[in-house]
Amino acid sequence: MTGDVLRQFTRRPAPPGQLCELCGEPLPEEHRHLVDTRLRRLKCVCPPCHLLLDRPGAGGGRFRAVPARYLVDPGFRLDERDVGRLQIPVGLAFFFRNSGLDRLCAFYPSPAGATESELDPTTWDEVLGGTRLAALLQPDVEALLVHQERGGPGLCALVPVDVCYELVGRMRLHWKGFDGGSEARADLAAFFERVRAAARPLPAGSTAGAEPGTNVGGPA
Structure with a gap:
């Protein structure tokens, strides 16, 4: 996936009145998203449309509902050497599996x-x-978000993919200068x-998925 494709994927239309991009009904203030796997972009949708497509094979497989679960593994530790091997120059990255390309994408x-x-x-x-x-990561709709600050606690969490695009938008909006500035930090x-706060820990010795967590505010 090229940078141009990613920008298309993260560009979300904002129709007048914030309407569902599938059925045209008004959207609530907080709403959910679908991944359009053909166009590689997010769609803002109403709760009924999200629920309708929240099952395998729905919509012919083109649209996939972004889940709301946040998970961490208390037994997993990511150190600075691992971050270096993952080629994360800023100590921050996300990884998801692109089903169309059948490979991992890292950004x-x-x-x-x-x-x-x-x-x-x-x-x-x-x-x-x-x-x-x-092992629990769902293609296209979930990502592993990695954050490692020098000398600080590391984070590796399974999150909804739209949260990663929210993070991209936040950095573009607030970052100033070389170190980002106090507002960005x-x-x-x-x-x-x-x-x-939203992430639920996996039980020790279990690879079973957890119930969806509370959304921390993906793109509107």
Whole structure:
């Protein structure tokens, strides 16, 4: 997936009155999203449309409902060496499986948008591919979000994919200068605190999925 395709994927139309992009009904203030796997973009949809397409094969497989679960594995630790091997120059990246390309896609947010990382599949398998979170990852609609600050606690969480695009938008909106500035740093800190608060821990020794968590506010 190229950067141009990713920008198309994250560009969300804002019709007058905020209407569902499938049925045209008015959207509630907080709404859910679908992934259009053909166009590689998010669609804002009403609760009935999201529910209708929230099952395997619905819509001919073209539309996939973005779930609301947030998961962390308390037994998994990602250190700075692992982050370096994953080619994350800013200590921040997200990974999802593109069903159309049948491969993993890795991106790291930046002030200019999202940049794709040419990650060696072997490295992915050695660092993240064998984890319990990776085993639960749903193609196209969920991502592994990795955040590692120097000297700070690392985060590797399974999140709805729209949350990653919200993060990209936040960085483009607030980032200033080389280090982002105080406003951007405070905004990112609050963002990751909400992700941590929403994430449910996987039970020890289990690879079973958890019930959907509370959405921390994906793109509107």
